[in-house]
Amino acid sequence: MRSGPPPGLVVTTAMKVLALDFDGVISDSAAEAFVVAMQTYAELCPSSRLAAGADELPSGGYAKIQANQIYPAFVELMPLGNRAEDYAVALRLIDRDTAVVDQAEYDEHRQAQGARFLEDFHHLFYQRRRALLEADEGAWLALLRPYSDFVEVLRRRADDAVLALATAKDRNSVEVLLRTYGIADLFPSERILDKEAGVSKRAHLSVLRQRLSVAFADITFVDDKVNHLQSVASLGVRCALAAWGYNARREHEIARSLGYPVCNLMDAERRIFGPA
Numbered sequence: 001m002r003s004g005p006p007p008g009l010v011v012t013t014a015m016k017v018l019a020l021d022f023d024g025v026i027s028d029s030a031a032e033a034f035v036v037a038m039q040t041y042a043e044l045c046p047s048s049r050l051a052a053g054a055d056e057l058p059s060g061g062y063a064k065i066q067a068n069q070i071y072p073a074f075v076e077l078m079p080l081g082n083r084a085e086d087y088a089v090a091l092r093l094i095d096r097d098t099a100v101v102d103q104a105e106y107d108e109h110r111q112a113q114g115a116r117f118l119e120d121f122h123h124l125f126y127q128r129r130r131a132l133l134e135a136d137e138g139a140w141l142a143l144l145r146p147y148s149d150f151v152e153v154l155r156r157r158a159d160d161a162v163l164a165l166a167t168a169k170d171r172n173s174v175e176v177l178l179r180t181y182g183i184a185d186l187f188p189s190e191r192i193l194d195k196e197a198g199v200s201k202r203a204h205l206s207v208l209r210q211r212l213s214v215a216f217a218d219i220t221f222v223d224d225k226v227n228h229l230q231s232v233a234s235l236g237v238r239c240a241l242a243a244w245g246y247n248a249r250r251e252h253e254i255a256r257s258l259g260y261p262v263c264n265l266m267d268a269e270r271r272i273f274g275p276a
């Protein structure tokens, strides 16, 4: 009787694992997240000034959503969050005209929201997303964009690493998008660690390490949130920041100071995979 990992999960010693965050690395989902978050917030806080017009947002299309006057502030707060419920924190800060300067200040505000509100937001957010997707998949997909240059890199270099996803997104949305972007074959189901894998990326990478029987040192992790990289760095994984995602100079400076490469779409292939 054979032992060890099941077929398809075996990684040879020469092979390295590339674990990727999804939103902000493979998929530009900010507009879609904004729509779903606004609708969720409107349902939970119907008297908020942000509630007006939330239901009509999806019909505005991608360009109109990007032109929404609240959208820039929402995107600016995205690097400080981790999960769907962080959109509630961001919208509440915007709703109350409260500015935060750094992660510590953001975390304080998050804490003040109360676990119940954040939990309710989390559940309702995923219900709302599923409802949007099921009502009109084409309209839902129109709110999302792949980072095509990076998707092409993954296709081109697919034999140079075992590819995996470590995402706080839900599996169903991820699988629909991977199919739409034409790269579903690069990410078999057992190498997609979704929101159910845990609250932090440490949990995702720990499951992945066990599942693939590799050392943390054999894993390169690419995320667009520097706080995610910080949370896994002590495991011994190699970290890189995807500068094309939801981050800005503040995050680039933190990443550089911690020694993580800050990759852009022009140099990501060389810096992550090495020379072709």
Ligand SMILES: [Mg+2]
Residues within 6 Å of the ligand: 021, 022, 023, 024, 025, 223, 224, 225, 245
């Ligand atoms: Mg991300």
